[in-house]
Amino acid sequence: MPLKDIIRSQSFFSSLKDQDLEQLASISLLHQYQKDYILYYENVDSPDLLFLCNGLAKAYKIDKHNNEIFLHYIYADSVISEISNMNSEKLHSFSNIQLVDDSQVLSINYKKFHEYFLQKNRLVKEFTQENIKRSLQLQSLVNREFIFDAVSKVSIMLHDDLEMFNRLKRHDISLMLHIQPATLSRVLNRLKRNKIIDIIHGQVTVINPIALEEIYKDKTND
Numbered sequence: 497m498p499l500k501d502i503i504r505s506q507s508f509f510s511s512l513k514d515q516d517l518e519q520l521a522s523i524s525l526l527h528q529y530q531k532d533y534i535l536y537y538e539n540v541d542s543p544d545l546l547f548l549c550n551g552l553a554k555a556y557k558i559d560k561h562n563n564e565i566f567l568h569y570i571y572a573d574s575v576i577s578e579i580s581n582m583n584s585e586k587l588h589s590f591s592n593i594q595l596v597d598d599s600q601v602l603s604i605n606y607k608k609f610h611e612y613f614l615q616k617n618r619l620v621k622e623f624t625q626e627n628i629k630r631s632l633q634l635q636s637l638v639n640r641e642f643i644f645d646a647v648s649k650v651s652i653m654l655h656d657d658l659e660m661f662n663r664l665k666r667h668d669i670s671l672m673l674h675i676q677p678a679t680l681s682r683v684l685n686r687l688k689r690n691k692i693i694d695i696i697h698g699q700v701t702v703i704n705p706i707a708l709e710e711i712y713k714d715k716t717n718d
Contacts, residue, residue: 499526503602506549506573508622519612523605528598535576535593535601541586545606546576551599555591566672567591568633569660575626576601585610639712640673648712649673650683654693654700655708662699 500521503509512520526549529535536542538557553570570576570593577587585607613619636656640649650673653661661669670677684700687693692708694701702708 499524502526502549502600506547508547508573508575509619511622512618516613516618520604520609523608523612525603527601527603529595529601531595531598533595533599535595536589538589538591540589542577542589543586543606544577545579545587545604545609546593547602547604548572548574548576549600549602551601552596553593553599554596555593557591564671567637569596569657575623577606578630579623579627644712646673646675646679647683647686649675650680651687651708651711654687654702655705655712658700658702 498521500517503520503524504512504517509517509520529551535546535553548570550572552572553576555567555570557565557567559565576593578590579587580590587606614623636652640652644652653669653673664672666680667677670680673680675683684693684695687708688695690707692702692704692711694703
């Protein structure tokens with residue numbers, strides 16, 4: 497498939513006209529990466545804007561004890577790079593980005609992208625939405641790390657990322673949420689007893705999403 501058609505298939509770029517798509521394709525390269533590949537490390541400047549066409553990535557940081565601090569997932573049809581200053585010609589990475597699945601990544605020359613698109617008010621709305629999404633992810637991180645108890649942490653992941661919850665091993669979920677595996681099991685059993693979730697062959701199904709949401713919303717409203 498021509499690069500222009502691949503770009504066109506992403507809803508993020510759906511507002512672009514055919515001529516714009518041609519121009520974007522001329523400053524872009526498409527890469528295929530395998531699972532676990534690290535796209536970039538934190539605190540590194542990059543001349544390229546990265547966009548995830550297919551696959552899944554995760555953002556994380558490393559603390560002073562060399563422990564991984566999970567930040568958030570990045571899903572297909574999303575910007576990977578962090579844009580903190582839309583006037584800069586380079587992008588500075590706040591976190592490490594690692595691919596969770598085999599993925600297809602669009603690499604765009606950011607200097608030319610800034611000149612051809614952002615300075616002409618093309619895709620500005622889409623990038624504003626991306627920044628809002630990142631802000632909400634940051635709020636979720638703060639709640640998860642400093643406000644939520646174990647029940648709230650598990651509840652919000654079940655509500656927002658049920659597919660990923662069922663895909664990961666319980667041990668990995670415990671590490672991600674910074675709770676003990678035994679605590680995770682107790683929380684799941686409690687939610688099941690309260691008929692908020694069901695668990696069949698290790699797969700969780702949410703029965704009462706409203707009750708699940710109320711668990712962590714009560715914490716943020718305290």
